[in-house]
Amino acid sequence: MDLDALPFDVFAKDCPSRGTLEHVTGRWGALTLGALHEGSFRFNELRRRVDGVSEKMLSQTLHALERDGLVHREAQPTNPPRVDYTLTPLGREVSERLLALIQCVQGRMEDVLGARERYDEVRGAR
């Protein structure tokens, strides 16, 4: 497949797809999409699932993904408030590819760790 034939080329520095790709692959974006692939979550459920994310970063990440049309936000005007986040159809398409990547990396961590040891051994450690 010829990438250059597409209307958007991520390799060009001013292409808007770079921004979206960064939202998707960013540290918190990737984990958030990965979590939401398993179903619907509330804000604090997500916060617990994505271990280590701060309130602010999760909020920020969700806004970016919602704006890009990957995440759907459903707020119920109850008290206490309840907000559920789910993937949109587009988000599901993206997250499926993303999850394939994440699982590939996870599954090959043994090899990666082995490569690191060999690398660090040749060059005088660190």
Added chain:
Amino acid sequence: MDLDALPFDVFAKDCPSRGTLEHVTGRWGALTLGALHEGSFRFNELRRRVDGVSEKMLSQTLHALERDGLVHREAQPTNPPRVDYTLTPLGREVSERLLALIQCVQGRMEDVLGARERYDEVRGAR
């Protein structure tokens, strides 16, 4: 597939797979792996292909990917020096999934841009 059954869980904040995932999906890591998927490149060829990357960041990115066993570095002691970068078999596995993701995002940019417009319209722009 049950992620919790794997020895490495990227959702846990101290899992080493998070680091590798960030090397792979980071701004420059993703584009570098994407470029190398098309074949072998020399340093400055890569620099031109990955539009906007600085010398320092490319160098740093390549080192991280090499250490993780995803990229192979072949230096020839000629003058002028010639160094070729290629994907390792492991790197090719990862980059294939990564490229599927990149192409998915690229191909759906129209939808993303549309979603943004709708989002910005409802909320008083910016």
Added chain:
DNA sequence: CAGCATCCGCAGTGATACTG
């Protein structure tokens, strides 16, 4: 050509406090 060393500004990030 293929890099490493150094400096440095500022945006991204996290901790904390506060609101509806």
Added chain:
DNA sequence: CAGTATCACTGCGGATGCTG
């Protein structure tokens, strides 16, 4: 619960200069 607001800090990443 579901966020927003504020602030201090770090380290990403660009610019520059130099080496083999």
